[in-house]
Amino acid sequence: MIQEIHYVKADPSGNTTILVLDEIPPSEHAAIAERLLQPDCVGAEQVAFLSPSNQGAQIRLDMMGGEFCGNASRSAAAYLLSQSGAEAGEYMISCSGCSAPLQARVQRGEEDQVYDASIDMPLPKKMDTVSLDVGSTAFRFYRVALPGIVHFVHFTTALKNLDRDQIWKAVYNFASTFHYEAFGLDLVDRKTLTMIPAVYVTATKTLYWEQSCGSGSAATAAALSQLCGHEIACEIRQPGGMITIEAAVSDGEIKKIHIGGPVRLEKERCEQL
Numbered sequence: 001m002i003q004e005i006h007y008v009k010a011d012p013s014g015n016t017t018i019l020v021l022d023e024i025p026p027s028e029h030a031a032i033a034e035r036l037l038q039p040d041c042v043g044a045e046q047v048a049f050l051s052p053s054n055q056g057a058q059i060r061l062d063m064m065g066g067e068f069c070g071n072a073s074r075s076a077a078a079y080l081l082s083q084s085g086a087e088a089g090e091y092m093i094s095c096s097g098c099s100a101p102l103q104a105r106v107q108r109g110e111e112d113q114v115y116d117a118s119i120d121m122p123l124p125k126k127m128d129t130v131s132l133d134v135g136s137t138a139f140r141f142y143r144v145a146l147p148g149i150v151h152f153v154h155f156t157t158a159l160k161n162l163d164r165d166q167i168w169k170a171v172y173n174f175a176s177t178f179h180y181e182a183f184g185l186d187l188v189d190r191k192t193l194t195m196i197p198a199v200y201v202t203a204t205k206t207l208y209w210e211q212s213c214g215s216g217s218a219a220t221a222a223a224l225s226q227l228c229g230h231e232i233a234c235e236i237r238q239p240g241g242m243i244t245i246e247a248a249v250s251d252g253e254i255k256k257i258h259i260g261g262p263v264r265l266e267k268e269r270c271e272q273l
Contacts (some may be wrong), residue, residue: 017046053101061094080106127145142226155224157191
C-alpha cells in the first residue's frame, strides 16, 4: 500500500530535520523515519512527527525514537510562524521525552524562509562527572541528564587532536548499560568554543555525528556554567553553524537554559512511501 507523507524539511544550524505533517500512529514512526532518512528519499539527520497538542501547547512533536530534541522543537516553532503570516510569535512546544511544554520565540529573518528561533530548554534532572578510559588515558566527562536524553560533555583545548571514534566507543560501552532512550557525546574546545556533537537513539539504533545539536548545546551550557562557577552566555560553533547558549545560575544552581539560532525551512513537499 502506497502512503503519502507530507513534510517540511528544516535546517536548524545544520541539524537537518524532517517535520512530518500527517498524523501517523506511533507504531509506524520508526519504519517511516528509516525510509525518509535514506539519501535516495528525503535525507536528513532526524525525523519529527507533528500533531495537535492537548498539553497546553500549540503543537506536539514526537521524535523518531521517542527522544527529546531542542533543534526539532525550534524548527516546529519556526514552522508555526511560517504558517501564521506574522513577523514574530511565541509558542509553547510539547516534545517527546519532555513532560512539560517549552516556550519558543521566533522572528522572521531578512532572508526568505529563514527564521531566528530560540527556546527555553528543560533543566538537567541530574548532573555529575564520570571518568572513562579511552585507550590508556582517563577522560573526564560531565554527564548531563536531560529529559529524554543523556549527554556526555568533554572539555578540551586540543579538539583537532582527539580520536572521536575511540572516545565514542568508550562512551557507548559505558552508556549502553544504562538503557537510556538516547545519549550523546559533545566534544567541546573551551578556547575556541567549538563543539563536535554525536547522538545515539536507542530505539532506532542510529548514531549521527550531527551538524549541530540542540540538547547537546543545552548540556554544554549546563556543564560550562558548572565548570566556570557562574552564568554563561556565548555562541558555540558546530559543524553546521552557530547556536547561542545561555545558562542562568543562582546560589550555585542552574535556573534557566536557553538556546537559539537560525532555522531555514523548505517548502512543503509530499513523498510516496
